[in-house]
Amino acid sequence: MKTFYRYRFQCGILALLSILLGIFMYLSPQTFLHSRIYIAFMSTIPFATILALGLTLLIVAGELDLSFPAVMAISGFCFSSIAQATGSPLLGLLCALATGAFAGLCNGLIVVKIGVPAIIATIGTQFFWRGTATLLADGLALNLTELRETALHHILVGRLFDFFPMQALWCLLLTVIFWMILNRHIWGDDIRFIGDNMTTATMMGVQTDKVRIGLFITMGLMSALASVMVCMEMANWWPTQGEGYLLLVFAAIFLGGTSVFGGQGTIFGTVIGSIIIGILEAGIISGGLSGYWTRLAHGLVIVISVSVYAVALKTKRT
Amino acid sequence: MPSIKSIINIGNYSKHIVILFFPESKKLRTVALTIFGVLGERVFHNVHSNDSMSSNTIIRATSLNKTFGAVQALHDVSLSIKRSEVVALIGDNGAGKSTIIKILSGVLRPDSGSLEINGEDVNLKHYSVRKARSLGIETVYQDHSLGEKQPLWRNVFVGRHIRNRFGFIDVAQEKERTLKMLQKSIGLNGVGVSADSLVGTLSGGERQGLAIGRAMHFNSTLTILDEPTTALAVTEVGRVLNFIRSIPEKGNSALFISHNLHHVHEVADRFLFVDRGTIVHQCLKGEMSISELFETLEGFSVNPANRDRG
Numbered sequence: 248m249k250t251f252y253r254y255r256f257q258c259g260i261l262a263l264l265s266i267l268l269g270i271f272m273y274l275s276p277q278t279f280l281h282s283r284i285y286i287a288f289m290s291t292i293p294f295a296t297i298l299a300l301g302l303t304l305l306i307v308a309g310e311l312d313l314s315f316p317a318v319m320a321i322s323g324f325c326f327s328s329i330a331q332a333t334g335s336p337l338l339g340l341l342c343a344l345a346t347g348a349f350a351g352l353c354n355g356l357i358v359v360k361i362g363v364p365a366i367i368a369t370i371g372t373q374f375f376w377r378g379t380a381t382l383l384a385d386g387l388a389l390n391l392t393e394l395r396e397t398a399l400h401h402i403l404v405g406r407l408f409d410f411f412p413m414q415a416l417w418c419l420l421l422t423v424i425f426w427m428i429l430n431r432h433i434w435g436d437d438i439r440f441i442g443d444n445m446t447t448a449t450m451m452g453v454q455t456d457k458v459r460i461g462l463f464i465t466m467g468l469m470s471a472l473a474s475v476m477v478c479m480e481m482a483n484w485w486p487t488q489g490e491g492y493l494l495l496v497f498a499a500i501f502l503g504g505t506s507v508f509g510g511q512g513t514i515f516g517t518v519i520g521s522i523i524i525g526i527l528e529a530g531i532i533s534g535g536l537s538g539y540w541t542r543l544a545h546g547l548v549i550v551i552s553v554s555v556y557a558v559a560l561k562t563k564r565t
Numbered sequence: 566m567p568s569i570k571s572i573i574n575i576g577n578y579s580k581h582i583v584i585l586f587f588p589e590s591k592k593l594r595t596v597a598l599t600i601f602g603v604l605g606e607r608v609f610h611n612v613h614s615n616d617s618m619s620s621n622t623i624i625r626a627t628s629l630n631k632t633f634g635a636v637q638a639l640h641d642v643s644l645s646i647k648r649s650e651v652v653a654l655i656g657d658n659g660a661g662k663s664t665i666i667k668i669l670s671g672v673l674r675p676d677s678g679s680l681e682i683n684g685e686d687v688n689l690k691h692y693s694v695r696k697a698r699s700l701g702i703e704t705v706y707q708d709h710s711l712g713e714k715q716p717l718w719r720n721v722f723v724g725r726h727i728r729n730r731f732g733f734i735d736v737a738q739e740k741e742r743t744l745k746m747l748q749k750s751i752g753l754n755g756v757g758v759s760a761d762s763l764v765g766t767l768s769g770g771e772r773q774g775l776a777i778g779r780a781m782h783f784n785s786t787l788t789i790l791d792e793p794t795t796a797l798a799v800t801e802v803g804r805v806l807n808f809i810r811s812i813p814e815k816g817n818s819a820l821f822i823s824h825n826l827h828h829v830h831e832v833a834d835r836f837l838f839v840d841r842g843t844i845v846h847q848c849l850k851g852e853m854s855i856s857e858l859f860e861t862l863e864g865f866s867v868n869p870a871n872r873d874r875g
Contacts, residue, residue, distance in 0.1 A: 253761060431733040433726055440723055443712035450672060450709045452694030452724045510714040 256504040256556070260519045263552065267523060267530065274534035284529060286410060290480065292525035293418035294473050296518055298496045299503075300425045301469030303517045305365075305462050306500060307429065309442040309509025312463065314354060314369040315470040315496075317376035319489030322346040322467075323474035324380045327389040327484035336399040336479075343471045350376055351467020355460035381486045388485040391478055404479045414476050421469075426514040438462065442509030498549050499524045504556055523548065621648050622684065623787050623818050624669065624702070629678035631664055638664045639675070640842040646787060646820060649813040653829040654822045655862060656839030662822050665839070666789050669820070670704040671697035683786070695724060703785035707792040710776040711764045718743040718760040721779050746782050747775075770801025777808045788812055789820045794828050806832055826862070830855045838862065 251258065272279040298315060305312055322343040330339030350372065357368040394400050405413045429435040437458045440448040448455050470489075478484045501507065502523060503516025527548065528541045625645035631638045639661050646652050654662045667673040669680075671694040680687040682700045697704075704710075711720045718740045727735045727742075740760040747758065764772065773793050780788045790809065794802045809832045812819045823829050829836070836853070838846040838861060846861065853861070 427733065431736065433724075433728075433734065436719060436723055436726065436734070439715055439719065440712045443714050444709070447709045447712055450670075450694065450704065450706055451712075452671070452698065506714075510712065 256559070257513060257515050257519075259555070260503060260516055260523075260552070263548075264519055264523050267526065267548075271526070271530035271534060274530075278533040279530070284533075286412065288522075288526060288529070289415035290404075290412040292522055293412070293414040294477050294480075295492055295496055295499060295525060296418050296521040297421055297469055297473045297476070298492055299499045299517045299521045300421055300514065301466040302496055303500050303503075303505055303512050303514060304425065304429065304435075304438055305466055306505050306507065307442045307509060307512040308438045308459060308462055309445070310358065310459060310462065311365040312354060312369050312466045313366065313493065314350070314373035314376060315466060316489030316491075316493045317373045317380070318347055318350040318467055318470040319474035319477070319492070320380040320486060321350065321376040322471035323478050323484050323488050324384055324389075326471075326475045327391055327478055328383075330391070330394060331389065336394050336397050340399065340475050343475050344468055347467035347469075347471025347474075348464050349467070350470075351464040352460065354467070355463030358463065359456050359459045377486075384484075384486055386486055388483060390483060392482045394479060395482055400479050404476055414480070417476075422514060422518055429512075429514055434458065434461075439510060442511075444510075495524050496521070498545065501556075502549055502552050506556075506560070622646070623648055623682070625681040626665075626669065627679045627681070629665070629668055629675045629680075631668065631673065631675045638842050639668075642678075642839075642842070642844055644837060644844060646818050648786075648818060649816050650835060651809060651813055651819045651821060651833045652835045652837060653833035654820060654837050654839055655826065655829060655858070657862070660839040661842040662839050663791065664842075666704065666791055666820065666822060669697070670694060670702060670789055672704075698725065698783070698785075701784065701786035702789065703780035703783065703787070704789040705773065705776040705780060705791065705793055707795055711772055713765045714763060716761045716763055717747070717758075717775065720764055720775065721746065721782065725783070742782075746778055768801065769797045770804055773797065773801075773805050774808065777805070781808075781812075785817065787818050787820065789822075791822050792824065793821070794823055794825055802828065826855060826858050830858060 268279065278284050298319075302312060302315065325346045326336075326339040326343035328339075329342045330336040333339070354365075354369055354372055357363050357372070358365045361368075363371075401413070403413060403417065407413055407416065427435075429438065437448065437453045437455075440451060440453055441455050441458060445455055473492075474489060477488065499521035500512075500517050501520075503513065503518070503520030505512030505516060524545065527544050528538075531540050531544055532538055622645050625643075627643050629639050629642040642661070642665060644652075644665075654665065656662050664673065668675050671692050674689060674692070678689075680689060680692065682702070687696075687700070712723070715723075718736070721743045722734075722739050727738050729735045743760040747760070758767070758771075764775070767775065777788065777790070777793070793805050793809070797805065806828060809819055809821060813834075821829065821833055834850045836848050836850075836858065837844050
């Protein structure tokens with residue numbers, strides 16, 4: 248009973264996922280009782296989940312990053328243009344990761360060293376990186392079909408045994424790593440205490456500046472990785488890449504029970520949250536409703552679940 | 566630089582002991598061995614008595630200065646704390662008490678001055694909270710010692726987790742030790758408190774108990790307490806004062822800051838009066854009655870330009 252109480256939010260979100268799946272199975276058994284839709288989910292959901300993992304750590308530390316879609320665009324551009332120019336997608340991947348890390352470092356320095364609140368700083372860098380990417384690409388998309396047969400393509404987004412999407416495997420691996428970081432590593436401990444109360448963290452000897460900058464860099468790396476995967480999967484880079492992810496990723500994280508005030512959050516919740524966000528659209532459309540319902544359903548699910556958290560955690564401002 | 570006296574003293578017995586004492590710096594060892602070779606025999610007898618005296622001092626700060634912008638928060642502050650001693654730091658708001666303890670606990674770096682812990686000089690450039698803790702100096706703040714939304718076991722071990730051989734936190738062992746600590750040193754048995762409870766669910770006294778218990782668990786030789794009795798219920802104040810009284814029993818010391826002179830008078834062995842960034846007066850227990858403490862304190866006026874919390 249005690250254990251259940253401790254994990255009540257995790258149980259709640261798992262219950263929500265089961266209920267949604269149950270409804271979808273009832274409404275459209277021909278879709279949701281066959282494996283194909285789940286394979287499709289495994290190929291699309293991991294991108295948002297990878298982004299959400301990095302962002303969860305940032306939010307637990309009480310920071311934010313609104314610039315990750317733009318960082319995706321710029322690092323995806325680096326990947327695509329370098330892979331095209333040199334014919335080596337691996338070199339492209341490394342450059343993309345370096346770009347992502349650099350963009351993250353910039354965010355970190357602006358927030359931590361200069362002292363601009365993260366929400367403002369990352370709105371600024373978001374415009375900057377999006378602008379840079381569009382400018383460098385002349386506003387044009389890049390075709391990456393020739394990368395389809397490369398080894399890196401098979402490793403990152405290929406199909407294991409001809410059916411299992413590799414990105415789901417990578418996502419699973421990253422989930423385990425991030426869970427270990429947040430729950431079993433001193434870095435995770437530092438992150439929690441920073442999000443809880445920065446003064447306390449400093450007094451307890453946490454090197455708050457280093458940890459926070461490290462988190463922004465991690466987020467940059469995750470954005471770069473996600474963007475390379477998206478480029479590979481779609482065989483295409485386009486200047487507005489990543490734009491659709493911003494609100495979905497935030498929705499997934501808050502749906503998963505991570506507190507916007509920092510100090511609390513679970514990797515498990517984030518992963519289940521992104522699955523819920525990821526299956527809603529398909530479920531609604533295959534249930535026979537028009538696509539317009541998707542956003543309405545997203546809104547309902549998010550508002551109701553965060554209201555439940557607010558009541559349970561008594562976060563009302565007084 | 567560690568004191569030359571102690572080096573000679575040790576060096577006289579064996580070079581190997583010198584190496585044991587200074588494992589982190591080859592340079593220091595070389596210097597120590599050279600001095601030992603040249604001076605060892607001659608000075609040994611003179612030094613011996615001095616050395617045993619200084620080892621009785623846990624911390625000695627000399628000529629600490631600290632400015633915040635144009636405000637000089639500390640001016641030439643020197644103090645030392647002996648083993649098994651409870652020292653109280655008293656003074657009005659803005660006198661510089663908080664600045665002193667922040668320097669001693671490694672949060673702030675002084676502009677100038679030196680610090681000697683357990684008879685060894687500390688390099689202030691590399692002095693940090695973690696370094697202070699590793700030297701046995703632990704600080705309990707009024708409300709910045711514990712993370713509210715974190716479970717007790719994380720709070721106990723933050724900054725010095727027990728790690729398994731893969732470098733990950735050994736949660737099971739930490740929870741077990743936390744539970745033992747809760748029962749033994751804090752007396753929080755039963756009543757719905759476990760290692761997994763969040764700090765936010767504890768009362769003010771229980772929180773101070775946890776923070777002081779943590780210091781005791783890690784065997785701190787000097788526990789610095791910043792306003793540990795403020796905002797506590799009467800019964801809880803008694804408990805916290807008992808914690809402080811039990812510190813010297815084990816040969817450890819405490820530096821205690823409080824605005825409540827009754828509490829200070831009850832537990833401290835020695836009083837240091839701080840005013841406008843300097844230590845203006847000191848006296849031993851029994852030399853002053855509580856009303857004299859009040860009078861002395863009221864005799865100082867605090868320069869409003871000098872305001873710094875506590």
